[in-house]
Amino acid sequence: MNNQKIANAFKALSNPNRLRIYQEIVAARSKQVESCDLGCGLxxxxxxxxxxxxxxxxHIKxxxxxxxITVERQGKFMTCYLNDAMRDRLKLFFSE
Known part of the structure; x- marks a missing residue:
């Protein structure tokens, strides 16, 4: 596991607004929130x-x-999706 990537993730999530955005994307993924489908828009x-x-x-950047997260642009709209690989790395980090 690359410690620098984990450190970058923690640094990004240390901002309350970024943490909230990430939590919204996770919630949309796990609950398939109607307004967000599987991703969330700006x-x-x-x-x-x-x-x-x-x-x-x-914050998205x-x-x-x-x-x-990953971002998909559709015209002037941007949809954000959870990066499963990084989420799995974070789970592994906390399980060790």
């Missing part, structure tokens, strides 16, 4: 966190850079 986070689009975009 507007979902803007409404739930009550922060501006540029700030949400920055940090989560992508930490390999915690």
């Amino acid at each position: 507007t979902d986070f803007i409404q739930k966190l009550n922060i501006g689009a540029p700030t949400v975009s920055h 940090e989560l992508v850079n930490a390999d915690l």
Whole structure:
């Protein structure tokens, strides 16, 4: 396991807004939240966190850079998905 990747994930999740975004994506995945399907859109986070689009975009970028999520662009819309490989790495880290 690459300790730097795990450290990057922890660093990204140390911000409360990024942690909340990640939790929303996990919840959408596990519960298949109607408004998010299997992923969540940028507007979902803007409404739930009550922060501006540029700030949400920055947080999304940090989560992508930490390999915690992936993003799919469809025109002007962005949908975020959980990166299962990194989630499995984090589970393994905590189980050791």
